[in-house]
Amino acid sequence: MIRLENVSYSYPDGKPALSDIHMGIRKGEYIGIIGRNGSGKSTLALHLNGLLKPGKGKVMVKGMDTRDISRLQEIRKIVGIVFQNPETQFIGRTVEEDLAFGPENLCLPPEEIRRRVERVLAEIGLENYRYHSPKTLSGGQGQCAALAGTLTMEPECLVFDEVTSMLDPDSGKLVLKHVKKLHEKGKTIIYITHNLEELHDADRIIVMDRGRIVLEGEPENVLSNPFLLDLGLTPPSLMDLAERLKKHGVMIPWEKTSSPSSFAEEICRLFLKT
Amino acid sequence: MPIILENVSLFYSKNTPLEITALKDVNLRIEKGEFVGILGEKGAGKSTLIKLFNGILRPDSGKVTIDGLSPSSKKVKSRVGMVFQQAADQLFCRTIYDEIAFGPLNFGYSRKETEERVLEALEAVYLDRTMLSRNPFSLSGGEMQRVALACALALRPDYLVLDEPITGIDPSGKKEILETLKKVKDQGTAVITVTHNLKGFFPLLEKIIHLQEGRISFQGSRKEYLETENVPLPPVAAMMRELKSRGIQVNPAVFTVEEALEEILRVKSIIEKEKAEKQPE
Amino acid sequence: MQEPVFSYVPGDSFLHTLDPRTKLAAVMLLGILTFRTESFFGIGALFVFFFALTSFSGLPARVFLRAVRPMMLFIIFIFFAQLFFTKGHVLTSFWILHPSLEGLQNGLRLSARFILLLLFAALMTASTDPSAITCGIERMLRPLPLRWMGVNSFELATMMNLSISFLPILFERVERTKAAQASRGMYFGKNPLRSVPALAIPLIKGVIRDAEELALAMESRGYQGTRRTSMHELTMQRRDWIFLFALILFAALMLRF
Numbered sequence: 137m138i139r140l141e142n143v144s145y146s147y148p149d150g151k152p153a154l155s156d157i158h159m160g161i162r163k164g165e166y167i168g169i170i171g172r173n174g175s176g177k178s179t180l181a182l183h184l185n186g187l188l189k190p191g192k193g194k195v196m197v198k199g200m201d202t203r204d205i206s207r208l209q210e211i212r213k214i215v216g217i218v219f220q221n222p223e224t225q226f227i228g229r230t231v232e233e234d235l236a237f238g239p240e241n242l243c244l245p246p247e248e249i250r251r252r253v254e255r256v257l258a259e260i261g262l263e264n265y266r267y268h269s270p271k272t273l274s275g276g277q278g279q280c281a282a283l284a285g286t287l288t289m290e291p292e293c294l295v296f297d298e299v300t301s302m303l304d305p306d307s308g309k310l311v312l313k314h315v316k317k318l319h320e321k322g323k324t325i326i327y328i329t330h331n332l333e334e335l336h337d338a339d340r341i342i343v344m345d346r347g348r349i350v351l352e353g354e355p356e357n358v359l360s361n362p363f364l365l366d367l368g369l370t371p372p373s374l375m376d377l378a379e380r381l382k383k384h385g386v387m388i389p390w391e392k393t394s395s396p397s398s399f400a401e402e403i404c405r406l407f408l409k410t
Numbered sequence: 411m412p413i414i415l416e417n418v419s420l421f422y423s424k425n426t427p428l429e430i431t432a433l434k435d436v437n438l439r440i441e442k443g444e445f446v447g448i449l450g451e452k453g454a455g456k457s458t459l460i461k462l463f464n465g466i467l468r469p470d471s472g473k474v475t476i477d478g479l480s481p482s483s484k485k486v487k488s489r490v491g492m493v494f495q496q497a498a499d500q501l502f503c504r505t506i507y508d509e510i511a512f513g514p515l516n517f518g519y520s521r522k523e524t525e526e527r528v529l530e531a532l533e534a535v536y537l538d539r540t541m542l543s544r545n546p547f548s549l550s551g552g553e554m555q556r557v558a559l560a561c562a563l564a565l566r567p568d569y570l571v572l573d574e575p576i577t578g579i580d581p582s583g584k585k586e587i588l589e590t591l592k593k594v595k596d597q598g599t600a601v602i603t604v605t606h607n608l609k610g611f612f613p614l615l616e617k618i619i620h621l622q623e624g625r626i627s628f629q630g631s632r633k634e635y636l637e638t639e640n641v642p643l644p645p646v647a648a649m650m651r652e653l654k655s656r657g658i659q660v661n662p663a664v665f666t667v668e669e670a671l672e673e674i675l676r677v678k679s680i681i682e683k684e685k686a687e688k689q690p691e
Numbered sequence: 692m693q694e695p696v697f698s699y700v701p702g703d704s705f706l707h708t709l710d711p712r713t714k715l716a717a718v719m720l721l722g723i724l725t726f727r728t729e730s731f732f733g734i735g736a737l738f739v740f741f742f743a744l745t746s747f748s749g750l751p752a753r754v755f756l757r758a759v760r761p762m763m764l765f766i767i768f769i770f771f772a773q774l775f776f777t778k779g780h781v782l783t784s785f786w787i788l789h790p791s792l793e794g795l796q797n798g799l800r801l802s803a804r805f806i807l808l809l810l811f812a813a814l815m816t817a818s819t820d821p822s823a824i825t826c827g828i829e830r831m832l833r834p835l836p837l838r839w840m841g842v843n844s845f846e847l848a849t850m851m852n853l854s855i856s857f858l859p860i861l862f863e864r865v866e867r868t869k870a871a872q873a874s875r876g877m878y879f880g881k882n883p884l885r886s887v888p889a890l891a892i893p894l895i896k897g898v899i900r901d902a903e904e905l906a907l908a909m910e911s912r913g914y915q916g917t918r919r920t921s922m923h924e925l926t927m928q929r930r931d932w933i934f935l936f937a938l939i940l941f942a943a944l945m946l947r948f
Contacts, residue, residue, distance in 0.1 A: 172581070172582055173551050173583065182907070185911060187911055212910075212911060212912070212913045217908075217911045219904065219907070219911075220578075221904060223860055224860075224904035224908065225905070225908035227849075227852070227853065227905070227908070227914075228852070228856070229821045229856045230699070230820075232922075233820075233852075233922075236822065238912040239920075240921055241912060241913035241914050241915065242913055243918060243920045244920060245920065246920060246921060246923060247924075249920065250922050267701055269856070271856070271860070274452050274453065275452050286911075301578045304452055305606060305608070306451070306642075330580045330581055333609075367582070368580065368581045368582025368585065369581050369582075373609065373644070373646050373667050376667050377646065377667045377670055380667065380671050381674065384671075384675055386674070386675075386678065396646075396652050397649075399649045400649050400650075401656070403658065403674065404657075404658060407678060407681050408681075464874055466870045466874065492870075492871070494870065494874075496867065498896065498897060499864070499867045499868050499897060500872060500875070500893055501893060502888055502889050502891075502893050512875055512877075512885075512889070513875040516876030516877055516878075516885075547896070561875060562875075
């Protein structure tokens with residue numbers, strides 16, 4: 137669905153941000169991207185719907201080149217991005233108005249815009265906040281509203297750029313729940329984070345460092361790779377515990393390390409079976 | 411002498427229909443040299459609370475004293491160092507040296523004394539002397555936050571107060587800041603931090619204050635906290651509590667991977683022994 | 692959470708269903724009327740008219756009080772300034788103050804006018820979805836030859852929206868930076884050469900960063916600064932024309948007497 141071919145990009149001051157990135161994203165895939173600050177992951181995100189154009193190489197979205205200005209609007213209809221800071225991505229003064237912003241830019245007829253706003257408000261559970269200013273929402277609701285503002289464009293692919301890094305853990309979980317639901321509905325998800333605990337549901341994880349892809353694979357293998365420690369990325373603590381228990385003959389399968397309760401349940405099953 | 415809050419209440423937009431209770435009947439005591447975590451959801455009053463510590467906000471009722479003095483007196487201001495969440499909100503100088511020197515100069519220290527303090531603060535946050543002439547805006551988020559930390563440390567505070575110091579900072583940056591804070595604490599400065607990053611901070615915290623809708627819902631040691639119901643826990647501790655509630659006799663007051671490993675293996679061997687004893691029958 | 696001063700209260704009353712352009716025109720007309728009316732009888736009539744309108748809105752009175760309250764200090768100030776500084780028949784003297792009859796009249800008139808303006812504006816904003824207001828303004832501006840100035844009505848409307856929603860963020864920034872620098876021992880009064888840059892530089896850098904992030908978010912959602920549609924369909928219905936006609940009639944009557 138999205139293909140990056142030999143993509144390189146340098147900041148205006150000449151510092152390289154991405155070098156020679158090769159990657160393909162299939163329809164319906166859930167990809168996690170991790171890396172330190174400055175590893176190029178956010179720059180990569182901005183390339184996915186043509187907000188940045190590659191200096192070298194090309195980015196193709198469903199066969200359309202992001203450098204082709206005449207196709208940009210179409211590309212942005214397909215790939216939506218949710219950004220880190222909820223405050224600076226609201227354009228409307230009310231939640232409803234903000235949700236309408238995207239479809240209005242697509243020049244959709246009023247009744248279609250209202251239909252979409254209605255549907256997304258219900259889907260994300262924001263009906264009660266319709267006339268609230270997005271700025272008065274709590275962090276978690278705010279990020280959900282930002283997601284809703286992207287969903288009214290009805291994109292096939294959603295990019296989340298460190299959306300939970302300013303949120304408390306409970307709000308983060310709320311946002312992640314929506315991400316998971318969207319993936320189940322068949323949306324392609326690209327989830328960028330430096331919190332490894334959030335990537336349990338991903339199909340594939342890409343690790344970036346200094347503008348390059350340094351590691352790629354299934355979460356089970358990538359997250360336990362000791363190489364991550366060299367990058368300053370600590371593995372999820374429950375996964376770490378499961379790895380260590382394995383050496384003592386207690387086998388906790390990977391799926392069960394996703395939450396404290398599933399982990400505890402598995403230990404009970406192992407220990408108390410007669 | 412400690413920071414003491416007695417029956418402190420604070421309201422926003424007081425005496426209007428829009429009145430919001432930010433803090434209600436808060437009593438607390440923070441001793442010198444303690445490492446304190448202030449936890450709670452967004453809007454629970456955490457940021458309001460810490461602004462009382464150096465007189466940025468004043469309570470509508472109740473009393474705040476720092477070492478027996480009022481927090482708005484100038485003497486106290488330099489004893490309480492503050493670091494806010496977004497370091498970029500306070501950096502403005504052309505060099506890191508000027509940035510760190512801003513505080514001491516404001517408090518009227520001599521050039522020589524200031525220089526001494528700048529170098530000391532820089533060392534405390536593990537930044538290199540060669541960085542002194544660099545522009546603070548050329549730094550990464552984690553480094554900026556450490557410069558902001560150095561700015562507060564240059565005042566040699568007795569209490570260092572931080573608001574979400576590691577939010578939005580990547581894991582390696584987090585580790586460096588946590589190490590700095592640990593060192594600061596070991597040198598006798600009280601560290602008081604608002605945080606929701608339990609995984610990172612939990613091993614450091616000695617005392618925990620949990621706020622809920624402007625009231626203190628828990629105040630006590632980390633050990634007591636781990637035994638309290640309905641408070642957010644780091645993942646390992648949450649799992650251990652779950653195990654206990656499912657009838658496995660582990661010690662739930664455990665939060666590191668190492669301790670949990672030991673605890674689980676200990677219980678496992680007990681269960682196996684019991685099974686082995688039962689089998690011959 | 693804090694309720695904004697001028698805020699929309701959803702509903703389906705007569706006023707709610709009017710076209711935003713009708714209401715914009717009405718507020719402008721009533722504004723002109725308010726400042727053209729000299730007599731206390733006329734001002735009284737406008738208040739009566741306001742209360743008549745509120746009965747068509749189905750809105751509680753507190754909505755309008757909320758609009759006036761924050762300006763009350765200013766209005767009281769205007770009243771007393773007029774009262775004491777207008778020359779004329781001195782009513783009574785105490786200390787150095789000599790309130791005059793003309794001053795009393797001017798003061799009452801001026802403060803009543805301000806209150807009326809705020810009330811009419813509050814009536815419109817409370818009964819009109821904010822995005823519909825913008826949309827209405829955009830439509831009203833569309834026939835104007837703005838192209839010569841290098842903007843179009845779509846851009847203007849979006850800009851208006853953004854500046855309104857950006858103000859609170861800006862204030863929050865000022866508060867944050869002030870708190871941070873005060874903690875570093877800065878006193879605003881003492882040394883402006885040091886304290887002004889300490890406030891201004893982080894503020895300007897922050898605002899630029901916010902603006903960059905916002906621009907990306909807008910572009911990402913397909914904003915091109917060209918033609919766009921709106922979720923609101925604006926059609927002038929018979930009730931709009933009737934309302935406007937009645938209003939013009941009222942205005943003509945008022946100006947005549």
